[in-house]
Amino acid sequence: MKCHDIEKTPITPADRKIALVGHPNVGKSAIFQKLTGRHVVISNYPGTTIEITYGTSKALNNTQIIDTPGLLTFPPQTDDERATEKVLLHESLDAIVQVGDAKNIRRTLMLTIQLVEMGKPFLLALNMKDEADARGVKIDVDLLSKYLSVPIISTIATHGGGIDELVDGLSVLNNNNFKLNYPNQIERVIAEICKRIPASELSPRSLALLFLAIDRDTEDWVKGTIDEDTYRDLAILRENLQVAFVESLSETIHKTRLEYVDHIVSMVLKDTGEGRTGWSHTLGRLSTHPVWGIPILLLVLGALYYFVGVFGAGTLVNYLETKVFGEIVNPKVLDFIVSLHAPAFITEFFIGKYGLWTMGVTYALVLIFPIVTTFFIAYGIMEDSGYLPRLAALSNNIFKLLGLNGRAILPMVLGLGCVTMATLTTRVLETKRDKLLVTLLLALAIPCSAQLGVVMGMLASISLSATIIWSMVVLVVFIFIGWLSALLVPGERSMLLIELPPLRMPLIANITTKTLARLEWYLKEVVPLFLLGTTVMFLLDKVGILPWLIKAGEPLVVGWLGLPADASAAFLMGFFRRDFGATGLFVMKTQGLLNPLQVVVAMVTITLFIPCIASIFMIAKERGVKTTIGMVLFIFPLAFFIAGILNRVLIFSGWMI
Amino acid sequence: MDQMITCPMCSTRFDAKEHPSCGNCPIESNCAQTCCPKCGFIVINPAQSKIVQLLSTIAEYFQGWFLRINQGAGPHEKTDIIPNGEIVPLTEIRPGQKAWFIRFLDGLPEKRVEHLRAFGLHPDQEILVIQQTPITVVQIDHTEIALERNISKRVQVKTEGV
Numbered sequence: 001m002k003c004h005d006i007e008k009t010p011i012t013p014a015d016r017k018i019a020l021v022g023h024p025n026v027g028k029s030a031i032f033q034k035l036t037g038r039h040v041v042i043s044n045y046p047g048t049t050i051e052i053t054y055g056t057s058k059a060l061n062n063t064q065i066i067d068t069p070g071l072l073t074f075p076p077q078t079d080d081e082r083a084t085e086k087v088l089l090h091e092s093l094d095a096i097v098q099v100g101d102a103k104n105i106r107r108t109l110m111l112t113i114q115l116v117e118m119g120k121p122f123l124l125a126l127n128m129k130d131e132a133d134a135r136g137v138k139i140d141v142d143l144l145s146k147y148l149s150v151p152i153i154s155t156i157a158t159h160g161g162g163i164d165e166l167v168d169g170l171s172v173l174n175n176n177n178f179k180l181n182y183p184n185q186i187e188r189v190i191a192e193i194c195k196r197i198p199a200s201e202l203s204p205r206s207l208a209l210l211f212l213a214i215d216r217d218t219e220d221w222v223k224g225t226i227d228e229d230t231y232r233d234l235a236i237l238r239e240n241l242q243v244a245f246v247e248s249l250s251e252t253i254h255k256t257r258l259e260y261v262d263h264i265v266s267m268v269l270k271d272t273g274e275g276r277t278g279w280s281h282t283l284g285r286l287s288t289h290p291v292w293g294i295p296i297l298l299l300v301l302g303a304l305y306y307f308v309g310v311f312g313a314g315t316l317v318n319y320l321e322t323k324v325f326g327e328i329v330n331p332k333v334l335d336f337i338v339s340l341h342a343p344a345f346i347t348e349f350f351i352g353k354y355g356l357w358t359m360g361v362t363y364a365l366v367l368i369f370p371i372v373t374t375f376f377i378a379y380g381i382m383e384d385s386g387y388l389p390r391l392a393a394l395s396n397n398i399f400k401l402l403g404l405n406g407r408a409i410l411p412m413v414l415g416l417g418c419v420t421m422a423t424l425t426t427r428v429l430e431t432k433r434d435k436l437l438v439t440l441l442l443a444l445a446i447p448c449s450a451q452l453g454v455v456m457g458m459l460a461s462i463s464l465s466a467t468i469i470w471s472m473v474v475l476v477v478f479i480f481i482g483w484l485s486a487l488l489v490p491g492e493r494s495m496l497l498i499e500l501p502p503l504r505m506p507l508i509a510n511i512t513t514k515t516l517a518r519l520e521w522y523l524k525e526v527v528p529l530f531l532l533g534t535t536v537m538f539l540l541d542k543v544g545i546l547p548w549l550i551k552a553g554e555p556l557v558v559g560w561l562g563l564p565a566d567a568s569a570a571f572l573m574g575f576f577r578r579d580f581g582a583t584g585l586f587v588m589k590t591q592g593l594l595n596p597l598q599v600v601v602a603m604v605t606i607t608l609f610i611p612c613i614a615s616i617f618m619i620a621k622e623r624g625v626k627t628t629i630g631m632v633l634f635i636f637p638l639a640f641f642i643a644g645i646l647n648r649v650l651i652f653s654g655w656m657i
Numbered sequence: 658m659d660q661m662i663t664c665p666m667c668s669t670r671f672d673a674k675e676h677p678s679c680g681n682c683p684i685e686s687n688c689a690q691t692c693c694p695k696c697g698f699i700v701i702n703p704a705q706s707k708i709v710q711l712l713s714t715i716a717e718y719f720q721g722w723f724l725r726i727n728q729g730a731g732p733h734e735k736t737d738i739i740p741n742g743e744i745v746p747l748t749e750i751r752p753g754q755k756a757w758f759i760r761f762l763d764g765l766p767e768k769r770v771e772h773l774r775a776f777g778l779h780p781d782q783e784i785l786v787i788q789q790t791p792i793t794v795v796q797i798d799h800t801e802i803a804l805e806r807n808i809s810k811r812v813q814v815k816t817e818g819v
Contacts, residue, residue, distance in 0.1 A: 023775075072771070072772050072775035072776070073771055073772070073774070073775035075771070077767075077768035077771055077772060078768070101799075101800075103798075103799040104777070104798050104799050104800050106777060106798060107775065107776065107777050107798070107800065110775065111775075132799075135799060137799065250771075254774060258779055272798075273799065284801075285787070288788065288792070288794055288803065289788070290788070290790045290791050293791075389803065390803075392803075393791075393792045393794070393803035394791060394792070396791070396792055396803075396805055397791055397792070397805075400805075405805070406792075492766060495766070495769060495804075495805050495807045495808050496792070496803065496804070496805040496808075497769055497772055497773065497802065497803070497804050497805070497808055498802065498803050499776070499800060499801065499802050499803075500794065500801040500802060500803055501801075502801075
């Protein structure tokens with residue numbers, strides 16, 4: 001469906017960059033996938049932990065396509081949205097392509113205006129036309145395109161419908177001449193502002209409007225590019241303008257746009273359509289139902305834990321560790337290294353206790369890789385199916401006490417599978433505060449599946465009361481520290497407001513591409529960290545710091561925790577491999593070195609103890625080194641403190657003596 | 658309780674309340690049985706059994722509770738109709754009912770207001786309430802959103818009516 005009779009240049013110009021922008025859940029990724037195929041790279045946008053996906057479109061003569069996170073409106077309110085704005089502000093884009101939801105035309109057009117005003121060549125892909133048709137929504141796309149003076153293509157990305165027309169439309173992109181007139185006083189101030197701000201990627205007009213609406217990132221950019229006096233002039237202009245209006249400038253601008261959109265929609269929307277039916281609708285309603293939603297929730301969470309925590313972290317890891325690496329790869333590597341007859345130092349560097357191979361590579365490929373893969377697959381399915389928001393909606397009430405909202409359920413549950421991966425999932429949370437709080441709780445009080453099995457087994461073999469004591473202590477610590485940190489960490493609690501998109505069947509192609517791209521990211525950005533960390537550990541060990549730590553820890557372990565001195569070594573081991581640490585304690589118990597009381601204290605210690613080294617790396621990556629150090633310094637003493645108190649309480653109460 | 662009974666023997670329908678056959682019976686009319694006026698077959702009349710009455714009261718109570726939960730009505734919601742055309746918080750609209758957006762109350766963070774506007778909450782915009790527990794879920798145009806109570810109680814809407 002082409003909307004312009006413009007002379008077409010026969011070949012798409014080379015070296016172009018296009019950004020895909022749009023609301024969440026409109027199928028941007030599906031469009032992106034259809035345009036770029038498998039050639040995608042995922043990386044964090046500089047200065048953020050937000051995933052930006054880059055791809056090249058062969059059909060468009062290797063145009064680079066940038067997929068941005070969903071954005072509801074400008075000014076951006078969440079980290080995700082800010083990253084999108086950064087892409088628009090700083091990348092030299094040749095065109096902006098909005099992917100919109102065909103059935104929600106009014107919402108879509110509100111964003112369209114904001115994007116078109118930015119001045120770049122623009123195209124609107126009205127996606128999910130099948131869903132619009134199913135609901136009886138009818139839009140006169142040609143008329144709409146005429147009104148806005150921009151090309152509009154209807155697409156059904158999941159089936160590839162309209163993609164050819166989209167590619168055609170994208171190969172020729174012309175400047176847009178769209179102009180919406182705001183109230184006179186505002187227009188006058190816009191003109192004044194435009195005179196004073198320097199040229200940039202986006203049109204001066206759109207920057208002026210963002211400035212008037214008090215957008216933080218635009219503000220920073222303006223402050224950074226003009227001198228103080230000019231900035232003061234602009235600020236004064238804005239203040240004076242605000243005085244002339246009862247509502248905020250942001251609201252007034254919004255109102256003008258809304259009137260325009262309402263006007264257009266009344267012309268082009270032929271039928272508003274009715275409600276939905278079908279399995280997606282029924283299942284969708286059930287999934288948030290106060291009664292039926294619960295079993296569905298438990299089913300999904302159970303499946304998630306099983307797939308990542310049991311299959312991934314258990315079965316796959318075991319298989320790789322014993323069969324693949326244990327029997328085949330390791331012997332070969334060991335033989336090879338030994339055959340080099342290198343000095344002991346070098347040999348140990350590779351295959352010693354903290355060897356680059358024995359620890360670093362093993363960690364990254366044998367232990368974490370299977371977990372990462374199952375995790376990315378599970379996460380991709382949750383994302384694409386549309387169930388994730390429903391999960392958050394149902395569990396919201398539980399998290400209010402902890403100063404969080406329902407979005408936190410995902411990392412918490414995944415944490416029972418693997419805390420390292422769960423830390424990565426904190427990206428679903430909207431604000432830095434939320435991410436920090438959840439990361440802290442994950443590191444402190446969520447036991448990952450690696451140790452959970454051994455811990456539960458050991459406690460069960462003592463008595464039911466042992467398990468209860470352990471559970472209660474961990475639960476109370478979780479709730480209390482959660483509540484306390486929510487109180488102390490500055491910032492407001494994010495009230496839950498989330499869209500519930502229709503439940504959709506995830507596309508295997510989409511999930512495969514996303515998973516592969518994320519695995520590539522993992523190999524490129526996380527594995528080197530492991531190798532670096534291993535080297536550091538190795539050096540620390542050689543220099544004698546690690547043995548010293550164990551020795552130094554012994555008085556604490558013996559005197560305060562009431563455990564045998566050997567437990568200190570087990571705890572240190574637990575830092576490297578959760579399961580080894582727990583197993584070390586298990587061995588001590590079978591040798592009769594730990595009485596029941598000591599077992600409980602040891603289990604509490606290892607659960608609350610700082611997370612494994614992989615998690616520490618992930619936390620450092622996501623939250624920064626300073627925060628990580630702060631957390632470690634907080635958690636470490638706290639874990640020992642609580643375990644010691646427990647020790648005394650249990651002795652005092654005469655439990656099991 | 659409706660006391661029309663169909664005799665299982667001869668299929669006559671009769672009203673047990675009228676005690677059609679008790680007059681001829683040597684047992685007084687307070688027995689838990691009813692006799693068919695046509696064939697004399699003894700039919701148990703559940704309405705006369707105290708235990709059945711008790712059980713059915715309990716059943717009705719649970720039915721009402723389940724029905725309300727099923728509709729997603731919250732614990733504080735009254736189930737009687739709100740007078741037409743009133744301006745109330747969104748939390749007071751029953752599932753299945755429509756309302757029209759009026760304004761936001763104080764106390765909503767700026768980012769929530771912006772987001773709600775972006776979802777389509779404009780003055781006079783029609784909202785369809787889908788449920789209120791465990792969280793408010795509404796439909797605006799063809800978008801469904803979930804908002805927690807802290808938000809929905811600060812959204813003022815106008816109810817259906819003149």
